[in-house]
Amino acid sequence: DAMVIQNPRYQVTQFGKPVTLSCSQTLNHNVMYWYQQKSSQAPKLLFHYYDKDFNNEADTPDNFQSRRPNTSFCFLDIRSPGLGDAAMYLCATSRGGRLGSYGYTFGSGTRLTVV
């Protein structure tokens, strides 16, 4: 089945130690998104790629970076994780064009713990 896969499902990292989360998709969707979801909160968009065009949300901290080397893969890099970055990180994809009508396909998420 076509899907969005996030690895790892659970990640424990040390305070200040860089960490990378990965997302891959077999849907061949143009757009890939990274959301941060803290406990009992709505997902918050960090940034997205439309093909290779990177779009950062205005309030996304500089500590968060992203790479998309090809259509299938997208990475979230946290350069110096703090305790406040502990959260579920969700990757999602969507078709290009009139995106509003298609909705997103989400991965299962990566639960990040910072110790």
Add this chain to the structure above:
Amino acid sequence: AQSVTQLGSHVSVSEGALVLLRCNYSSSVPPYLFWYVQYPNQGLQLLLKYTSAATLVKGINGFEAEFKKSETSFHLTKPSAHMSDAAEYFCAVSARAGGTSYGKLTFGQGTILTVHP
């Protein structure tokens, strides 16, 4: 600008009872509307979506939602709750976009549904 308000952060029903989860939206342009479900430590799964066709939308697992423009609402219902429906539900809005522009999903705060035996 667009936003979503979900009324009630927690809803509790008995198994077999009606499920009603409320969602009101605000959008400066005609919206697309979605309901997603999230089980613990899982990603979000699309339940249903409104994209300007029929105002009554049927989704998976027996859920449906009705788009009411006059009330700016998109409430989610299910006639008979099942234990497996216990989860968190998110309403989301996306502005319609044409051509090469693209819309972003804005989520509500979520409603946790508890189903009692």
